Amino acid sequence: MFERVGREVRRLKAWWLFGHSRVYLFGPFTVINPRNIRMGRNVAINHDVFLLGRVGITIGDDVVLSTRCMLLDAQLDARTVVAGAPVYDDAPITIENGAWIGAGAIILAGVTIGRHSVVGAGSVVTRDVAPGSVVAGNPARPIRHDGPEPRLGR
Secondary structure, three states: OHHHHHHHHHHHHHHHHHOOOOEEEOOOOEEOOHHHEEEOOOEEEOOOOEEOOOOOEEEOOOOEEOOOOEEOOEEEOHHHHHOOOOOEEEOOEEEOOOOEEOOOOEEOOOOEEOOOOEEOOOOEEOOOEOOOEEEEEOOEEEEEEOOOOOOOOO
């Protein structure tokens, strides 16, 4: 009974935050500035996912956000911190249809994750990921490519 109530509460939270109930929540998560986040259909959000939403995050259809992954569309510019006047370096993040973001992965500002790509657990993605690619590591690097010809990252 309590399981069913919890599921219903999560469904209502998804509808309230993202405007539709085709987002599947599997535990508590954090969204800052939900008005700057565009969510596709059939998206799975697992435990402790963090979405910043400072300037914009777009998540396509059929995306999986695994446990404790973070999408950070803003970061401090290190040069300005040293100078004593911190400035945010922010840019939108796009996660295209069918992508899978592994547990504990961090997606940084300005990155696009291509269609049907996989980001390995614990990876830090600092550059665009080509469609159909598998990336892993810190910083994330391609380890396999099954899609069309890769495009150059930033």
